[in-house]
Amino acid sequence: MNDPTVPTRLAPEAFAKSFAETVPGLTRKAAMEESNRCLYCYDAPCIKACPTSINIPSFIKRIATDNMKGSAIAIMDANPVGASCARVCPTEELCEGACVLNDESDPIKIGLLQRYATDWAVESGQTLFKAGSPNGRKVAVIGGGPAGLSAARELARDGFAVVIYEAKSLAGGLDTYGIVSFRLPQSISLWEVDQVRKLGVEIRTGVKVGVDVTTEELLADYDAVILAAGMGNVSNLGIEGEQLEGVYDAIEYVEATKTDVPPYPIVGARVAVIGAGNTAIDAATCSARLGASNVKMIYRRTMDEMTAYDFEYEFAKQEGVEFSWLTAPKRIIGDESGRVTHLECVRMELSDAVGQDGRRIPAQVESSEFLLPVDAVILAIGQKRHQSLIDHLGLKHDRGVVLIEEETRRTSNPRIYAAGDIVFGNGKGEAMVVSAAEQGKQAAYAVSRHYSSNSFQANDSVAI
Amino acid sequence: MADLRTKLAGISSPNPFWLASAPPTNTGYQVQRAFEAGWGGAVWKTLGDPIINTSSRFAAVHFNGQRVAGFNNIELITDRPLEVNLKEIYETKKRFPNHAVVVSLMVEPKREKWHEIVKKVEAVGVDGLELNFGCPHGMAERGMGSASGQQPDLVEMQTMWAKEAAQTPVIVKLTPNITDITVVARHAVMGGADAISLINTINSLAGVDIHTWNTVPHVGGKGAHGGYCGPAVKPIALSMVAECAKDPKVSVPISGIGGISSWQDTVEFMLMGATNVQICTAAMHHGFRIVEEMIDGLNNYLDDKGIAAASDLVGQTVPKYSTWGELDLNYQVVARIDTETCINCNKCHIACEDTSHQCIDRLTDANGKAYLKVREEDCVGCNLCAIVCPVDGVIDMVEIQSRHAPMTWNDRQKALARMNSESSETEAV
Numbered sequence: 001m002n003d004p005t006v007p008t009r010l011a012p013e014a015f016a017k018s019f020a021e022t023v024p025g026l027t028r029k030a031a032m033e034e035s036n037r038c039l040y041c042y043d044a045p046c047i048k049a050c051p052t053s054i055n056i057p058s059f060i061k062r063i064a065t066d067n068m069k070g071s072a073i074a075i076m077d078a079n080p081v082g083a084s085c086a087r088v089c090p091t092e093e094l095c096e097g098a099c100v101l102n103d104e105s106d107p108i109k110i111g112l113l114q115r116y117a118t119d120w121a122v123e124s125g126q127t128l129f130k131a132g133s134p135n136g137r138k139v140a141v142i143g144g145g146p147a148g149l150s151a152a153r154e155l156a157r158d159g160f161a162v163v164i165y166e167a168k169s170l171a172g173g174l175d176t177y178g179i180v181s182f183r184l185p186q187s188i189s190l191w192e193v194d195q196v197r198k199l200g201v202e203i204r205t206g207v208k209v210g211v212d213v214t215t216e217e218l219l220a221d222y223d224a225v226i227l228a229a230g231m232g233n234v235s236n237l238g239i240e241g242e243q244l245e246g247v248y249d250a251i252e253y254v255e256a257t258k259t260d261v262p263p264y265p266i267v268g269a270r271v272a273v274i275g276a277g278n279t280a281i282d283a284a285t286c287s288a289r290l291g292a293s294n295v296k297m298i299y300r301r302t303m304d305e306m307t308a309y310d311f312e313y314e315f316a317k318q319e320g321v322e323f324s325w326l327t328a329p330k331r332i333i334g335d336e337s338g339r340v341t342h343l344e345c346v347r348m349e350l351s352d353a354v355g356q357d358g359r360r361i362p363a364q365v366e367s368s369e370f371l372l373p374v375d376a377v378i379l380a381i382g383q384k385r386h387q388s389l390i391d392h393l394g395l396k397h398d399r400g401v402v403l404i405e406e407e408t409r410r411t412s413n414p415r416i417y418a419a420g421d422i423v424f425g426n427g428k429g430e431a432m433v434v435s436a437a438e439q440g441k442q443a444a445y446a447v448s449r450h451y452s453s454n455s456f457q458a459n460d461s462v463a464i
Numbered sequence: 465m466a467d468l469r470t471k472l473a474g475i476s477s478p479n480p481f482w483l484a485s486a487p488p489t490n491t492g493y494q495v496q497r498a499f500e501a502g503w504g505g506a507v508w509k510t511l512g513d514p515i516i517n518t519s520s521r522f523a524a525v526h527f528n529g530q531r532v533a534g535f536n537n538i539e540l541i542t543d544r545p546l547e548v549n550l551k552e553i554y555e556t557k558k559r560f561p562n563h564a565v566v567v568s569l570m571v572e573p574k575r576e577k578w579h580e581i582v583k584k585v586e587a588v589g590v591d592g593l594e595l596n597f598g599c600p601h602g603m604a605e606r607g608m609g610s611a612s613g614q615q616p617d618l619v620e621m622q623t624m625w626a627k628e629a630a631q632t633p634v635i636v637k638l639t640p641n642i643t644d645i646t647v648v649a650r651h652a653v654m655g656g657a658d659a660i661s662l663i664n665t666i667n668s669l670a671g672v673d674i675h676t677w678n679t680v681p682h683v684g685g686k687g688a689h690g691g692y693c694g695p696a697v698k699p700i701a702l703s704m705v706a707e708c709a710k711d712p713k714v715s716v717p718i719s720g721i722g723g724i725s726s727w728q729d730t731v732e733f734m735l736m737g738a739t740n741v742q743i744c745t746a747a748m749h750h751g752f753r754i755v756e757e758m759i760d761g762l763n764n765y766l767d768d769k770g771i772a773a774a775s776d777l778v779g780q781t782v783p784k785y786s787t788w789g790e791l792d793l794n795y796q797v798v799a800r801i802d803t804e805t806c807i808n809c810n811k812c813h814i815a816c817e818d819t820s821h822q823c824i825d826r827l828t829d830a831n832g833k834a835y836l837k838v839r840e841e842d843c844v845g846c847n848l849c850a851i852v853c854p855v856d857g858v859i860d861m862v863e864i865q866s867r868h869a870p871m872t873w874n875d876r877q878k879a880l881a882r883m884n885s886e887s888s889e890t891e892a893v
Contacts, residue, residue, distance in 0.1 A: 036529035039854050042814035043826075064528065100807040104855055 007269035007375050010291050015262040018289040019181040023087075026109070031116045035064035038108045041100055046110060049098035051438045052079035056095055060113055072121035073128050075114055080153040080441075081146045081192050083118035084175040085434045086111055087184045090309045094434070122191045131199040132159035137451055140165060140222040142209045142389075145173020146433045147420025148228035149196050150440030155226075156199035158448045163222075164196075164203045165213065171196075171203050173230055174421075174433060177255040180282045182289065186258050210392035219415060224447045227393065227402065227411065227418040228440060231431075232384035237274065241332025242379070246340035250275070250283040250380035257286050267291030269375035272343045273321075274298045274329050276306040280380035281316045287378065288319040295321045296372070300328035300348045300362045326350070326362065330369060332377050343372045386422060401425035408450075409443040419443040466766035467773040468759065470504070470740045473633040473658035473717050475592045477564040477740060479504035480730060480762075480774055481755050484721055484742035485568035485594060485637070487539060488752070492552025496559060501752035502759055505564025507661075507742060508553060510541035510596045511581065512570040512608070517543055523670035523681040525696060534696035535745045536670035538681065538688060540602040541570055546584065554588040566635065569626070570596040570608050573618055578625040592632045595623060595657075597648075598639035598664025600691045610664065613639035616651035623655025633658035635719060638704075640666050645704045649714040660708065661719035661742060663701045665691025694745040698723030702736055706785045709737025725749075727761030734774065735781040793876065794868040797845035797861040799824075803835045805858045812836060812849035812859060820848045840864070 010018070026034065038060040046056040055074050062071035075082040091097070091111040099107035121128060137160050141148045144166035152162045170176050175189035197203055207213060209229075218225050234249040236242055248264070250273070256263035271287040273280050276299035287295045297316070299306060302325045306313065317323075326348040333342040347368035350360040385400025396403045396412035402423050404410060409417045419439035424431045468479040482505035483489050483498050490509045498506055517539055525534035542549060557565045567585050571577040582593060596603075597613030604611040612618040619636065626634050636652035638645055640663035649660050667689050671680035679687025701722020708714045720738025724730055725746035733741050746754050766774060801812070801824075813836055816824040823842035828834055838849070850859040871879075 032529050039809045039811060042810035044810075045808070100809045104807050 005268075007265040007291075008267045009265045010262040010267055012261060015290070016260070019257060021087075021185050022182045023112075025119055026112050026116045031063055031113060034109050035060045035113055037101075038064070039100065045098040045100060046095040046108075049094045050078075051094070051432065051434045052082075052085075052441070053438075054078040054082065054095075054114075056110055059117060060108065060110070063113060063117055068117060068120040068124075069126060069128075071117040072126070075117055076121065076128050076195070079434065079437050080150040080196065081175060081189075081433060081437045082114060083122060083188050083192055084146070084179075084184055085437065086114035086118055087188070088175070088179055089432065089434050090311065092311065093309070118188075122188065127198045128195060129153070129157060129199060131156045134161065135159035135451070137161070137223045138163070138221065139224045139226060139447060140218045141226045141228060142218075143167075143173065143228040143230055143420070143422075144171030144193065144203055144205070145228060145230050145420060145436065146175060147230070147422075147436040147440035147443075148173070148226065149192060150437040151226045151228060151417075151419055151444040152201045152440075153196045153199060154441050154444035155447060156196070156201050158444070160447070162201045164201060165207045165209050165218075166203060166205045167208045167229075169205050171205060174436075177258055178251060178279075178282075180254060180286055181258055182285075210389050215393050219413075223415070223451070225416045226440070226443050226447070227395075227416055227422055228420045228436075228443070229386050229389055230421040230436075231424075232386055234279075234379050235382050235384050237329065237379055237381060239329060239331050241334060241340070244332055244334040244340045244377075245338050246334075246374075246376045247332060248283075248376065248378045250279045250378050251383065253378055254279070254282050254286055257290070262290060264290065264376070266376065268293045270373060271295045271376045271378065272298050272329075272372060272374045273378045273380055275380035275382070276301075276308055276323070277380060277382070278308050278312050279383075280378075281308045281312040281321075283378045283380050284316055284321045285319045287376070288321060292376075295319075297321060297323045298327050298329055298343070298345060298372075299323065299325055301359065302326060302350065305359045328362070328364065329377075333371070340374060340377055343374050343377055345370055345372055383421075390422075398425065408446045409439065410446065417443040417446055466763055466771060467775075468504075468762065468766075469773070470775055472564075472719055472739045473592070473635065475505070475564050475566065475633055476562070477504035478562060479759055480734065480740035481758055482506060482564060482566075482719070482740055482742045483747060484744040485509050485596065486744040486748075487537075488744060488747045490542065490544070492556045495552075495556050495565070498747075498752045498755075499556075499560045499563045502755045503563075503752065505566065505591075505740070507594050508549065508565065508567040508590075510568040510570045510599070511546055511549055511585065512541050512603075514543055514545055515540045515602070518683045520681045520683065523690070524694070525670055532694055532745065532749050534668075534670070534692055535694035535748070536668045536681075536690045536692050537665070538601050538683075538690040541568075541596070541599070546581075550584065550588045553585070553590060557589050557591075564591050566590065566592040566594050568594045568596045568637070570599070570603060573607060573612050573622055575625045575628075578622060579629040582626055582629040586629075586631055590632060592635060592658075593626065593630055594635040594637050594661060595626055596637050596664075597622070598637045598662075600639060600641050600665055600667050601689060610639040610641050613637075613648065613664070614642050616648050619648050620651040620655035623652050623657050627656035635659040635661050637664055637721075638662040639664045640700060640704055640722075644707075646707050646711045646714060649708045649711065653714055653716055657716055659717045659719060659739075660714065661721055662708065663697070663704050663722045665693045666697055666700065668692030693723065695723045695725050698725075698729060702732060705733060705738055706736045706782065709779060709782045710785055725754075727758045727765060730758060730762060731765060731777060734777040735779070736785065737779045737782050739775070739778055789874040789877075790872050792870040792872055794866045794871055795863070796866050797863050798840040798843040799838045799845070799847075799849045800840075800860045800862050801836050801838060801849075802858050802860070803837075805855060806836060807855055807858075808834055808836070809854060810836070811852045811854065815848050815852045820844070820846050824849060 040057045059071045059074035095110045096107040141152045141164045144164045155162045171193040172189035233251045269292045271292045273284045330344045347365040348362040351363040353361045402418045420436035470480045485507040489506045495506045521539040523536045524532045527533035599609030603609035636657040717739040720733035721742040813824045823839040853859045
């Protein structure tokens with residue numbers, strides 16, 4: 001007989017159901033109504049608010065005039081991961097936040113319209129773009145996530161021969177592995193990967209640069225390299241008990257749900273998630289949907305300092321996730337079999353001291369330790385840097401953030417360009433999929449510009 | 465509660481809302497339902513020799529996601545025997561003695577045919593007759609409908625024939641498919657018409673299916689022109705009503721028809737000289753109950769304005785409807801944008817920049833906030849910016865003091881002629 005206190009695995013059917021996309025797409029009628037509501041502003045603020053500058057009034061007018069192919073192309077032309085972004089962009093902070101109708105009525109549902117148009121492209125099986133005529137140059141892209149795919153797509157359209165080196169078994173990066181399925185089904189990201197592949201881009205999966213292929217080989221074989229390796233797994237907390245069974249890395253935890261089989265025995269479990277960023281929220285809502293009996297977010301600061309988007313926070317609350325503000329973990333306690341049983345926490349208060357990021361520094365409240373009985377602890381306190389890869393490439397960096405010249409996206413090695421999370425550091429805005437996509441585009445354009453302006457020079461062509 | 469009663473050439477009705485002669489007035493069942501819903505009158509669907517209709521018949525023009533901006537039909541007159549219609553007309557009038565029951569007629573242009581049908585119809589007790597000289601399709605090919613309506617002498621003669629036999633008021637329904645509708649209106653009056661009604665439908669083809677390349681609508685792959693009505697035709701109808709209303713030779717009451725779908729449209733037609741209105745498309749789109757909103761809206765409007773009776777509206781705007789030659793060339797308005805309520809969609813800017821007089825500047829204030837400003841010295845007061853602005857009240861067209869006294873084109877021509885004659889007289893001396 002099953003011990004009711006021991007968490008079990010969700011049945012596959014229940015898992016499939018609870019991880020299916022939550023937000024329904026627009027019906028044709030809703031899409032027609034909404035697209036016709038768009039004012040088609042001139043020099044529209046939504047375009048300026050989009051990091052990839054999608055011509056939003058144009059793609060919406062094309063939906064309204066039954067030109068779905070034109071609409072999908074307008075989106076995907078500006079943003080090679082536009083189908084994923086339709087689902088994961090914080091639209092109220094970007095395009096929809098800038099919509100002129102915000103105060104007058106309701107902003108246009110740009111994200112849902114973008115999804116409507118890109119869903120059409122996915123379902124119709126269209127190949128939206130063509131590769132440029134070969135220019136004889138070769139570029140290696142390290143990392144097949146949003147930044148890498150964008151760079152590869154734009155380079156291929158410019159006639160470069162492109163090879164993507166992807167460490168995982170599938171390309172797509174965060175969109176394929178890191179976003180909860182009930183927000184972004186993996187099939188959408190894989191469609192975007194496929195669109196890039198159809199331009200002749202070769203994607204070598206399961207290949208780790210620095211391990212399976214060396215920098216020297218890349219620099220010898222390619223005219224340029226674009227580094228878009230993203231970020232690593234979650235950093236260690238540095239507290240006792242992190243090795244216990246039932247302690248998870250939030251990135252791996254979410255990634256494990258991107259399959260057909262429920263990954264962890266969470267049904268009936270009491271789950272503590274440490275952190276309050278978007279990844280922490282994802283881990284918490286995944287836990288709720290995996291059947292946890294209670295999910296608590298443990299955060300040492302308050303709601304005001306939390307980095308998760310408002311809509312993520314709202315969603316988590318709707319999913320029944322609880323928030324323990326001003327609470328920090330001290331150690332994770334296990335039983336004799338090595339299974340986690342408790343999380344020891346301490347109460348915090350915000351001191352008057354302000355940190356470098358402008359946020360007040362939390363301090364422990366003396367003798368306020370308490371034990372939280374838990375069956376699982378998920379760590380989500382920021383991601384690790386790809387330090388060894390960066391070292392292997394020999395690039396200048398600031399604590400794992402690759403340094404680049406903003407204009408050219410060149411690293412300290414002039415033949416290596418960088419884009420996406422690998423160059424994302426504090427004070428550089430938000431690490432968004434859409435920003436990574438734009439940076440990938442810009443890196444590709446920098447490479448194209450370099451070779452078109454230097455095409456007459458003999459020394460820019462590296463011997464193969 | 466205002467008095468909504470109207471009287472068109474002696475035909476009384478509890479309110480100005482009549483159903484036009486069309487599919488909604490095909491049967492006694494329908495007309496009685498309409499009267500129950502509140503319609504003040506109905507013009508029975510045109511009687512004549514029963515015809516055979518096609519399938520399909522209707523089509524509509526949708527605009528930017530809104531259904532039925534315009535409506536097109538190739539349906540013809542009644543498809544039921546005269547005796548059946550007459551029986552139901554009799555029953556309807558008996559049940560609703562205070563409602564206006566008018567019957568639309570269309571027969572071959574022969575004197576005895578008109579005499580015969582007028583007598584038969586009046587015998588069952590109707591309030592009036594409407595002669596259908598307007599239907600642009602199907603019947604026109606048989607020399608009826610707009611085929612006779614486009615010939616002023618035929619309109620006059622047939623009106624006369626109907627009047628010879630008629631005891632009740634005769635309304636002549638006019639086709640808009642003609643260069644100057646007042647010519648036909650005058651001939652109807654000369655023929656003895658007690659009132660005119662306009663407009664009938666406008667020749668139209670609703671569309672072409674861009675995938676099958678068939679016409680819309682089509683009958684087994686073939687199409688033919690139909691008659692256009694619905695909201696899109698309102699401005700055309702309104703101008704034709706206005707032209708008739710201000711023509712002193714068209715000295716009979718007008719029943720206004722064409723795209724009326726709300727109480728506001730009704731007020732406009734009445735101000736422009738219509739004694740009452742006839743409606744079809746709005747009922748076909750929403751059912752008979754739409755009249756409740758029209759009655760309520762008209763009533764509240766009249767009460768708010770302190771107007772005792774709907775009939776007080778009739779013709780009030782006619783004196784203001786003139787000709788271009790009588791417009792003051794020195795009157796000037798300019799656009800003013802309220803930057804407080806402006807939402808910065810820039811639609812006014814691009815409309816002016818690309819298609820008018822390039823006088824709306826995009827500027828940035830001291831705080832870096834974008835705003836739009838009209839260069840009033842270059843503004844011609846065309847209204848385009850106010851038209852495209854999506855928010856009511858943001859752009860005002862403001863009258864500015866003219867440096868010159870009012871002068872119309874006609875004044876100007878007269879002044880020039882005077883100067884020329886004076887100078888030539890001087891030269892002659």
